[in-house]
Amino acid sequence: MRGTAHMSLPREVLVVDDDADLCRLLGAWLEGAGYRVRTVAAAPAALAAVAGQRPALLLCDYRLPGMDGLEMVRRLQEEALQVPVILMSAEAGVPEAVQAVNLGMAAVLTKPLQRGCLLAEVARALRLAAPAPGSGGAVAGQGLIFRSACMSELMDQARLVAGSDVTVFIQGETGTGKERLARCIHALSPRAAQAFIGVNCGAIPEQLLESELFGHEKGAFTGALQRRDGLFQAAEGGTLFLDEIADMPLALQVKLLRVLQDMEVRPVGANRGRPVDVRVLSATHGDLDEAVREGRFRADLYYRMNVVPLSLPPLRARPEDIPLLLEHYLARVAERRGLPPKRFAPEAVEYFMGAPWPGNVRQLVNAVEFCVALTPGERIPLGMAQRALRNQPGRLQTLQEAREHCDRRYLAAVLRMTDGQVAHAARIAGRNRTEFYRLLHEHGLEPARFRAGGTALSAQRTRGERA
Amino acid sequence: MNHRNEEPAGVVVTVDPELGALVPGFLNNRREDLQRIAAAMAEGDYQSLRIIGHNMKGSGGAYGFDHISELGARIEKAALAADVAAAAAATEALESYLGRLDVRYGA
Numbered sequence: 001m002r003g004t005a006h007m008s009l010p011r012e013v014l015v016v017d018d019d020a021d022l023c024r025l026l027g028a029w030l031e032g033a034g035y036r037v038r039t040v041a042a043a044p045a046a047l048a049a050v051a052g053q054r055p056a057l058l059l060c061d062y063r064l065p066g067m068d069g070l071e072m073v074r075r076l077q078e079e080a081l082q083v084p085v086i087l088m089s090a091e092a093g094v095p096e097a098v099q100a101v102n103l104g105m106a107a108v109l110t111k112p113l114q115r116g117c118l119l120a121e122v123a124r125a126l127r128l129a130a131p132a133p134g135s136g137g138a139v140a141g142q143g144l145i146f147r148s149a150c151m152s153e154l155m156d157q158a159r160l161v162a163g164s165d166v167t168v169f170i171q172g173e174t175g176t177g178k179e180r181l182a183r184c185i186h187a188l189s190p191r192a193a194q195a196f197i198g199v200n201c202g203a204i205p206e207q208l209l210e211s212e213l214f215g216h217e218k219g220a221f222t223g224a225l226q227r228r229d230g231l232f233q234a235a236e237g238g239t240l241f242l243d244e245i246a247d248m249p250l251a252l253q254v255k256l257l258r259v260l261q262d263m264e265v266r267p268v269g270a271n272r273g274r275p276v277d278v279r280v281l282s283a284t285h286g287d288l289d290e291a292v293r294e295g296r297f298r299a300d301l302y303y304r305m306n307v308v309p310l311s312l313p314p315l316r317a318r319p320e321d322i323p324l325l326l327e328h329y330l331a332r333v334a335e336r337r338g339l340p341p342k343r344f345a346p347e348a349v350e351y352f353m354g355a356p357w358p359g360n361v362r363q364l365v366n367a368v369e370f371c372v373a374l375t376p377g378e379r380i381p382l383g384m385a386q387r388a389l390r391n392q393p394g395r396l397q398t399l400q401e402a403r404e405h406c407d408r409r410y411l412a413a414v415l416r417m418t419d420g421q422v423a424h425a426a427r428i429a430g431r432n433r434t435e436f437y438r439l440l441h442e443h444g445l446e447p448a449r450f451r452a453g454g455t456a457l458s459a460q461r462t463r464g465e466r467a
Numbered sequence: 468m469n470h471r472n473e474e475p476a477g478v479v480v481t482v483d484p485e486l487g488a489l490v491p492g493f494l495n496n497r498r499e500d501l502q503r504i505a506a507a508m509a510e511g512d513y514q515s516l517r518i519i520g521h522n523m524k525g526s527g528g529a530y531g532f533d534h535i536s537e538l539g540a541r542i543e544k545a546a547l548a549a550d551v552a553a554a555a556a557a558t559e560a561l562e563s564y565l566g567r568l569d570v571r572y573g574a
Contacts, residue, residue, distance in 0.1 A: 018518075018522070020496075021522070021526045021530070024489050024492070025489060025493075025526065028485065065518075111524065111525035111536075112525060112536050114528075114529070
């Protein structure tokens with residue numbers, strides 16, 4: 001596996017035991033296996049050490065003077081200090097073991113310890129745990145979380161293509177994180193300091209999409225009261241991400257092809273093109289080859305877009321990433337709620353690892369939210385995990401939901417185009433003003449928000465609506 | 468010569484050569500434990516006695532001295548039961564074992 005975690009600094013294990021002889025021995029074993037080791041003799045010192053510099057793993061004795069190992073782990077969790085813990089115990093009584101499992105510990109080892117067994121458990125615990133900040137899958141803070149070989153490979157390719165302006169096409173099922181990958185490429189590119197703008201080509205009606213992408217001149221059409229820059233101009237110097245490119249109307253595909261070839265944008269109603277410096281990334285959840293075969297997508301544009309194809313694997317193809325993702329989203333939900341993170345029972349994690357995930361990471365995020373919201377305790381049991389997937393159809397919305405979603409996108413697009421002028425927007429939409437107001441109200445859209453903002457706001461909103 | 472079951476004469480123990488630097492210190496600390504055990508027993512301090520036995524139980528086998536773990540377990544158990552005679556017997560066995568120990572380094 002080509003994961004970055006293995007190339008980084010040796011991972012640190014914090015040993016907590018009041019027996020100095022045992023600490024020395026564990027130090028020798030662990031250092032011999034390539035880890036860095038710190039040792040402390042008691043729980044308070046361990047808590048301070050973890051708060052100071054987070055180790056990759058805590059190896060801690062159950063029976064410690066003053067505060068015992070279980071209590072110490074409870075404290076760590078109260079303070080939201082997430083560290084995998086292996087408990088060592090000379091008694092290994094069943095009640096302690098049960099508590100340890102409930103506290104989410106990685107393993108309970110019985111003393112006297114055996115070198116091979118200890119090292120195997122340490123390696124396993126580190127494998128199952130989230131990578132240390134900066135050493136693992138998360139790239140440039142862009143939130144792609146993985147340790148699977150297939151994702152590592154993909155990220156290696158992403159790093160390679162990030163350096164140049166080569167056109168990248170991302171294929172991936174819905175919810176796999178196509179926009180996240182695009183953001184990663186942008187963040188790793190020399191354009192990182194400039195804008196990244198995402199637009200969903202399938203969400204905006206044809207006439208509006210052209211003006212949205214390329215801008216328009218004053219008076220170019222009814223409601224175009226002012227000249228307005230498009231997303232290409234807004235992304236100047238940066239990256240424009242065209243999502244669901246397969247849904248782009250054919251007429252616009254010709255225009256996009258011209259832009260990509262000449263790097264010149266002609267706003268609607270303008271006589272001349274204006275040069276732009278924009279890197280274009282595109283994506284689709286569908287099969288673009290098929291779209292070309294069926295004549296829905298122009299072959300010349302296809303070849304122009306598909307210079308470097310990157311394929312995002314579906315979640316079911318990388319089950320080893322699921323524990324990391326669960327932990328990440330549990331922590332995120334907890335942070336938002338201002339509560340200590342809950343944990344999934346090991347059977348629940350296993351169940352998730354075997355699930356088909358038609359909605360991919362997006363579905364997983366929803367499942368985590370569902371489980372956290374409905375689990376009263378700290379530990380989310382298998383049954384709740386099963387319920388979360390039963391209650392989620394995953395890929396499909398109801399027709400009603402889909403219609404509402406579509407209406408909202410349309411209304412937002414019209415408001416953007418008319419700079420929030422309701423009278424004009426209503427005319428374009430073919431509704432009278434009263435009814436148009438009612439529609440806006442129904443969808444929670446505030447015309448004033450479309451007035452002051454320029455393209456940056458509109459791009460922001462485009463992204464938000466797709467999330 | 469006084470033979471006892473748990474302390475056969477001239478005990479050869481082979482330990483991991485990588486621990487060569489640590490084993491003498493470990494055994495020395497067990498010899499010091501003998502003094503500390505004597506002091507604890509003189510004061511009726513079963514709590515200290517229990518911890519000494521407990522730690523011996525936890526670390527002995529890991530260093531390759533299973534018998535030290537066994538004796539540590541006996542000392543811990545005796546301390547919990549406040550059984551002076553059993554603690555004394557286990558301590559005597561420890562002293563004897565440490566005296567007879569012949570450590571070799573090898574696979």
